[in-house]
Structures are given as C-alpha cells and as structure tokens.
Amino acid sequence: MSEAVISENATKTIQTLCESITQAIENLSPDREFITIGLSGGSLIKQLSSEIPNYKSRLEKYIPKLRFIFCDERYVPLDHEDSTYFGFLSNQFFSILNVPLENVYHIKADAPTVDECARDYETRMKSLLNKNGGFDILLLGIGPDGHTCSLFPEHKSFTEGLNSTNIVIAVHDSPKPPPQRVTLTFSYINNSNYLFFCAVGDGKADMIKRILIDRDLSIPSANVRPKFVNGVLKWFIDQPAAKALSS
Numbered sequence: 436m437s438e439a440v441i442s443e444n445a446t447k448t449i450q451t452l453c454e455s456i457t458q459a460i461e462n463l464s465p466d467r468e469f470i471t472i473g474l475s476g477g478s479l480i481k482q483l484s485s486e487i488p489n490y491k492s493r494l495e496k497y498i499p500k501l502r503f504i505f506c507d508e509r510y511v512p513l514d515h516e517d518s519t520y521f522g523f524l525s526n527q528f529f530s531i532l533n534v535p536l537e538n539v540y541h542i543k544a545d546a547p548t549v550d551e552c553a554r555d556y557e558t559r560m561k562s563l564l565n566k567n568g569g570f571d572i573l574l575l576g577i578g579p580d581g582h583t584c585s586l587f588p589e590h591k592s593f594t595e596g597l598n599s600t601n602i603v604i605a606v607h608d609s610p611k612p613p614p615q616r617v618t619l620t621f622s623y624i625n626n627s628n629y630l631f632f633c634a635v636g637d638g639k640a641d642m643i644k645r646i647l648i649d650r651d652l653s654i655p656s657a658n659v660r661p662k663f664v665n666g667v668l669k670w671f672i673d674q675p676a677a678k679a680l681s682s
C-alpha cells in the first residue's frame with residue numbers, strides 16, 4: 436500500500452507522522468517481542484523531538500519493546516554535532532520517552548575505518564531483523580536531490596545500495612557532508628513493514644513530483660517500495676512540498 440498524506444504545514448505533517456508511528460507500534464505490538472524503529476538525520480531530528488512529547492502517554496507501555504536503529508549515520512564521534520545519534524540525544528528524544536539507551540543501536544564511531552564500522556553495525560543489526568528479513572518502522576527523510584538514507588543519485592552508494600546483499604554499506608565520499616557514512620541498503624529497507632517518508636518545505640517539491648507522479652527511478656527515494664503485500668509506504672508531505680503535484 437502506498438499513500439501520500441498532504442497536510443497544510445510542517446507542524447501538522449509531523450503530527451500526522453507521529454500519529455501513524457504510534458498506530459503502527461500499537462498494531463505491531465501484540466505479535467512482537469520487540470519493535471525496531473529506524474531513525475534518519477537532517478531536519479527530522481528536531482521535528483520529531485518537538486512533537487513526540489504529545490504521544491508520550493500513548494507510547495509509554497510500548498517503550499520497553501522499542502529498539503532504535505539508524506537508517507543511516509555519519510561516521511563521526513558520537514558527541515559530534517554531525518552525529519545523528521547525538522542530534523536525537525541533544526534534542527532529548529530518548530529521554531522524553533524514557534528509552535533506555537541500551538535499546539538505541541548506534542554505530543561504533545571509534546571503529547578504525549568506516550568499512551569496519553559498517554561491518555560491525557551490520558553484525559549487530561542481524562539480531563534485530565524481523566521474520567520478513569527487514570525492520571518494522573523506518574522513518575525516512577528525502578534530500579532536495581532525491582537521496583534518502585545515505586543513498587545518493589548518480590553515486591556509487593545508489594548502485595551499491597540497490598545491488599548489495601549486505602544490510603549496511605559504507606559510503607566514503609558522500610556529496611552531502613560529512614563524507615563518510617554508513618547506510619542501510621534497499622533490500623533491507625524494502626523488506627520493512629512501515630516505510631514513512633517525511634518531506635516538508637518547497638525545496639522538496641520537484642522531487643516529490645518526480646517520485647510520486649513521474650515515478651522516476653533514477654531518484655534513490657523512488658526505489659523505496661515495500662516488497663510485501665502488507666508493507667506500507669506512506670509519504671507525509673506539507674503543502675509547500677506538495678505544490679508541484681497538482682500542476
């Protein structure tokens with residue numbers, strides 16, 4: 436199932452996203468010992484952290500089951516301002532929800548190389564895969580160039596991300612700084628149950644049209660599609676990001 440939910444502004448978009456995350460957790464919970472949630476970086480960090488307190492009471496009883504991973508992460512120290520983990524920590528996301536930090540699977544930033552960092556992260560990801568061989572809920576952002584996670588257009592990360600059988604690959608020369616990153620690959624992204632994209636602002640409008648109307652598969656984000664009949668792909672978009680859809 437694929438759906439686009441257009442809200443009038445960024446705040447409403449994030450509210451709708453948080454409502455869907457909460458419902459997905461409620462749906463999955465009866466059958467699950469634990470539920471994996473993949474986080475992305477960029478603007479999503481602040482947006483999610485500012486809205487999530489409103490969902491705290493509904494989420495409270497599920498918190499012990501939640502396991503957080505990162506859909507991609509920058510290979511920088513864990514207390515570096517570019518670290519997505521640090522971004523969520525410093526915006527109080529985990530503390531607001533009382534998530535024990537041992538349930539947050541961050542990269543080993545002191546791995547000697549980004550390749551070793553990717554291999555180590557993949558090893559720890561394996562125990563979190565669900566029976567479909569994917570994750571439960573992935574929260575995805577999209578860049579103005581159409582990248583998602585650290586899978587960039589016209590870049591080795593994209594072809595490798597499409598073809599690799601690894602869960603996690605290393606990126607050495609990301610066009611968006613910082614250059615060294617690790618990222619999930621498409622097969623594991625697309626094996627996941629709930630794929631929630633969040634796109635706000637008119638900087639995303641052209642890409643949203645090329646993905647949702649033109650179905651342009653040269654754009655990495657357009658290749659995010661659940662493989663399972665029950666898989667859900669939902670785009671949470673504000674009016675400015677949706678402005679090219681009706682023209």
Ligand SMILES: O=C(O)[C@H](O)[C@@H](O)[C@H](O)[C@H](O)COP(=O)(O)O
Pocket residue numbers: 475476477478479507508509519575576577578579582583584585611
């Ligand atoms: O680490 C990163 O850079 C992200 O994980 C990246 O994939 C992000 O989600 C998009 O670039 C959208 O970012 P914005 O919402 O800030 O445009």
